[in-house]
Amino acid sequence: MAVAERQMRIQASLAPFLRGVMDAVPLIGDPDACDFLAGNPExxxxPGYVETLQKWLEPQNRRWFAYGMPDPRAAEAAAAALADELGIAFEPDDVMLTRGAHGAMxxxxxxxxxxxDEVVFISPPWFFYEALILGAGATPVRVRANETTWDLDLDAIAAALSLRTRMLLINTPNNPTGRIYPxxxxxxxxxxxERQSNEAGRAVYLLSDEAYSKILFDGNTMRSPARHYPRTLVVHTFSKSALAPAQRLGYLAMPPTMPDREALRRGAMSASxxxxxxxxxxxxxxALPDLLDIVxxxxxxxxxxxxxxxxxxSAGYQVQTPEGTFYLLVRSPNDDxxxxxxxxxxxxxxxxxxxMFEMPGYFRLSITAxxxxxxxxxxxxxKAISDVR
Ligand SMILES: Cc1ncc(COP(=O)(O)O)c(C=O)c1O
Structure with a gap:
């Protein structure tokens, strides 16, 4: 076989996403289309985004585009902003700059x-969680969210944990449900x-995908599990706040309470x-320090x-009120x-x-339209709902 078996498994996990994209591609370029597909800028x-990048494109010294260490100003600014957002004193050395949330994960x-190792993740998931877990050589373990409240189902998570569990991956505010976990x-x-880590005798990490931490409605504030669990790895991105997802920028951050922080810093360095x-x-x-203000x-x-x-x-659709994120999750009037x-x-x-995201019977609308x-x-x-009825 030309392709690694692992890639074949990854391709299988991506099949629903790729099928959906293939269906949509012919329609996306239509100038008359009303495009609610992805969290993409229309x-x-x-304002200010292009000028900011132009400013930082101009070399200020001869090593401007040289190989080198990450820009310390960026990590300092990101740590300060995250400290402000979450009320936790993040340190610049614990902020690893990445290509968006995807890179941070x-x-x-x-x-x-x-x-x-097993990684427990929540369904409905972001499209690429399973691929990322398989790509890391680990085993994905899926747990369904509570289908009434879309909150985490803690009993189901507890039942899914095993001696092999190394990581739990959650996303709040949640794509696609719009739920902010209480x-x-x-x-x-x-x-x-904490109990699981003690019983298993091996740390379980919580990977917290906070891609939508700035996309909060109704005066909600960001709540991170990092306030409750020291072994939380926080994932941030500028793709959503600055609405420019193709300009890749994000970071992974560890709170100062993280055990074995020095070893993890070195591990992240060698992993990079x-x-x-x-x-x-x-x-x-x-540009990162300036981009923090462009939201x-x-x-x-x-x-x-x-x-x-x-x-x-008013037209008769059942739809969740999202507490955050770009998305409305709508029940399809037709089961198909x-x-x-x-x-x-x-x-x-x-x-x-x-x-496309493990929610048959629903569709998702992005209000970046x-x-x-x-x-x-x-x-x-x-018209479409009245035709069904
Ligand atoms: C929940 C979630 N996580 C991560 C990402 C990826 O973000 P990035 O573009 O920063 O890699 C997205 C983007 O759609 C997302 O919705």
């Missing part, structure tokens, strides 16, 4: 996982993982050499969320959500079928 850039896994749940989760291409490009590193307009986003929620509900999404696409409204797209799509949503 405007070229947020790969770095965390390369640092602490061995072949045969502090109480995170505290109980911390206690559970063994897993090439995880560090962001020089210009992104230089999507949350007032506008919340108005758009509310407009779409109200219109969908693929057919329903296909029906919407005929009228140039692009939605993501739940089969423009207000104009929302207004043009509303009559299509109304």
């Amino acid at each position: 405007v070229p850039a947020l 790969a770095l965390a896994m390369a640092t602490v996982l061995d072949p045969g 502090d109480d749940t995170l505290a109980l989760l911390g206690a559970l993982l 050499f063994s897993t090439s291409n995880l560090a962001p490009d020089a210009v992104m590193q230089y 999507v307009d949350m007032n506008k986003l919340q108005l758009r969320r509310d407009r779409l929620l109200e219109a969908l509900r 959500e693929g057919a329903f999404v296909g029906r919407l696409a005929q009228d140039k409204v692009l939605a993501m079928p739940g089969s 423009t207000d104009d797209m929302v207004e043009r799509a509303i009559p299509v949503f109304e």
Whole structure:
């Protein structure tokens, strides 16, 4: 076989995503499409973004684009911002710059996982969790979220933990449910993982994907499990806050309470050499301190969320109110959500079928679409549900 067996397993895990993308590709370029597919910008850039990158593109010394250590100013700024966000005194040496959240998760896994280790992750998941876990040579163990509240199901997580569990991967605010896990749940989760680490005699790490930490509605504040469990590896990205996901920038951070911090710093350093291409490009590193202030307009986003929620509900759709993230999770009026999404696409409204993220019977709408797209799509949503009934 030309391709490694592991890659074949990874391809199988990606099949629903790739199928969905292949279906959507012919529609994405249509200038008349109302595109609710991905958390992608529909405007070229947020105000100030281009100017910031232009400023840092200009070399300030002869080694500007040389091989070297990560930019210390970036780690300092990221640590200070994270300390401010979470109320934890993160240190710059515990911030590892990466290519987005994806790079940060790969770095965390390369640092602490061995072949045969199990990683518990929550379904519905982000598209690439399983691929990342398999790519690290570990075994994915799926646990369903509570299907009524979309909170973590702590009993189910407890039942899934084994002596081989090395990591639990969670995401809050959650894509696709929009749920922010309550502090109480995170505290109980911390206690559970502490018990498990003691009983197993080996640390269980909590990988906390906080990609949407700045995309919070209704005055919500960010709640991280790092406040409750010292062995939390925090994943951050600028893909969502600055709404420029193709300009790769993010980081992995350890709280100061992390046991064996020195060893983990060295482990992350060696992991970054063994897993090439995880560090962001020089210009992104230089720009990081300035990019912290460039954040999507949350007032506008919340108005758009509310407009779409109200219109969908009036038309008869069942839809979650997201507490954070870019996404509305909508129950398909037709159990075959693929057919329903296909029906919407005929009228140039692009939605993501739940089969792409382990939520058959649902579809997801990203409110990174423009207000104009929302207004043009509303009559299509109304007509499509009335056709089903
Ligand atoms: C939950 C979640 N985690 C991680 C990512 C990846 O983020 P990045 O572009 O920073 O790699 C995304 C992007 O869609 C996401 O939704």
